Amino acid sequence: MAVPARDRRTTRRPRRFELRATALYFTLLAVILALVGAAARTAFAAAVHRPAWAVALVLMGVSAVMAGCREKRRKSAARIARRSAQALEDATQTAVEALDAASPAAAVALAPAGAGAEATVLLPETVPEVPEVPEVPEVLEVPEVPEVLEVLEVPEVLEVPAAPVEIAYEALDPDEFEQAVAELCRRDGCLDVDVVGGAGDLGADVVARTPEGRLVVIQCKRYCDDNRVGSQDLQRFGGTCFTVHGADVAVVVTTSDFTAPALDYAEQCGIVCVDGPQLQRWQEGTGPRPWEGQPWQAEGTP
Template identity: 55%
Template sequence: MTVPTRPLRPARRGPRFDLRTTAWFFVLLALLLSLGGVIARTAAQAAQRRPVWAVILLLLASAAVIAGHRGRRRWSARRALRRATEALEAAAETAAHSLQEPAVAAAPVEAVAPPVAPAPAPAWEPATPAATTPAAGVAPAEETLLLDAAVVPQVMDYAVLDPDEFERAIAELCVRDGCTDVEVVGGAGDLGADVLAVAPSGHRLVVQCKRYGEGNRVGSQDLQRFGGTCFTVHEADIAVLVTTADFTAPALEYAEQCGIVCMDAEALTAWHLGTGPSPWETSYEA
C-alpha cells in the first residue's frame, strides 16, 4: 500500500543581502529621522513663541485628520511603517546601482604651462618712463620735444583709488621728491598718521590721507583729531593732511592756527604734475 505524500511548498527566498543597499537604507533612514527632529524642534520653538496660534493650528489639523479618515478603513501604523521601509529600501537600491555605473571618461586636457609671473618691482620705487624711439625722419628739435613729452607725468585721478592705494600713492610722491625713510603706517590704531617720512630738509614729516568722494569735505573735527596726535604723539616737524576733496572754512582756520598744511584735490594734482609745491615747501615752518 502506497502512502500518499503531501507536496512540499517551495520555500520563499527573501531578497538577497546587499551591503551597499543596506548601508544606503540606514543613511536615508538617518536623514529622515534627522529631518523629523528638525521639524519637531522648529514646531516646538514656534509653539513657545506663539502658543495660541499653535493650539489653533493643532485643533485644525486634528479636525482635518478626523474628517479625512471618517468612512475609510482604520489606519494601520504597521502597514504605514512597512510601506515606508519598502520605499527606503527601493531608494537605497537605486542609489547603490547608480554608484556602480561606470563614470564617463573625461576627454584628456592638454597641459598648459603656467604663466611666468613678472618680478615684483622694488617698494616705493617711482615708475621710470620708458624710452621712446622717434620715427625715422624726425628732426632733432622735434625729437627733443617727443622725449620731453614722454617724461611729463600724466594727470592721475586719486579719487578712484581705495584708501590703501591712496596712502601708497602719497608715499610714492614723497619718495619721488626726495624724502627718505618713507613708511606707510595707516590702518587700525595709527593715531592719525598714514605716512611717515623725513623731508629733504631733514624735518620729520607726518601725513594723514583722506580719500573722500565728490560732495564730501574735510571738516574741523578731522583736523582737531589729527592735530591732537601729529605733534604730541608722532613728534611731527611738518604735519600734512592731504585729501581728494576740499576743506571747510573752520577746518582751514583751525589748521592755520595749529600749523597743519592742508592740501586739497587741486593742490594734490599740482604736486603730482610738478606744477605746484610739495607740502613741506608750503609748511608754516618752511
C-alpha cells in the first residue's frame, strides 16, 4: 500500500517583537527613503539646468525597462517590495546583534572552569556626578536716592487781636490813670512813651512820639462826674505845653467833662480835649486817636 507523500512545508519561527530592532528597522527605512528622495531632487535639478542630461537619463531608463520586460522571469513589484523589506529586516537584525555584542553593559565574564561556576556580569563603572556650579548672583542695582522734597513753609498763624478790655477809669487813682493813658499810646504805635507826671511836671503827665515822629504831650485829669475841667486848668497847661515841652500835639484827657470856657480856650490854643465818653471810644478802638487831629467839639454845656 502506497503511503501518500506528505507535503513538507518549512515552518518559519515567528520572530518576537523587539522595540530596538523595530526602531532600527524604521531608521534604516527612513535613511533609504531620504537617499532616494535626495537622488530624485538631484536628478530634477540636473534636468532643469541641463536638459540634455535629462533626455539621456530618460532614454536609459526606458531602455532598462524594456530590457527587463523581455526577461522570461518577470518579477512583480510586490515581490520586489517583499524582498526589499526582508533584506532590510535582516540587516536590522544583524545590526542589533552587533550592538548587543559590542555593548559594555551586556558583557559577561565567564568564571573559571569547574562545576558550579557562576557567570559574573561586569557592570560599567559609575560615573561620578559633576557638582552643579552655583549661579553667581547678579549685582544688585542700588536704587537712586530720591531728592528730598523742599519743605513747604507753613504760613505763620495770624494773630487775632484780642478784644479790648473795658477799664473803669473812674475807679483808678491819678497815678494809675496816667499809666492807663500811657498804655493806650503804646497800643496805638507810639514810641518813647514815658510817664513824667508828678511835682514839677509843668503840666505834662505823659510824653510820647507818634509813628510819624510828632511829639505828643498829654495832661491827665482823673475827675468825678460832677467835677469838670475848667478854663484855668487849660490855661496853665497851654502856657507850658508848647513853649516849655515843645509839643506838636497837646492833649488833655479827663474822665469827666469840660466847661464851655475851657473848650473855647482849647479851640483858640489848638489843644485837643478828650472827655470821658471820647476816652472810652479811644480805648475801644471805635474813636479817633488824639494826635490824629481835633475832630470832636463840645456840645452845648451850661
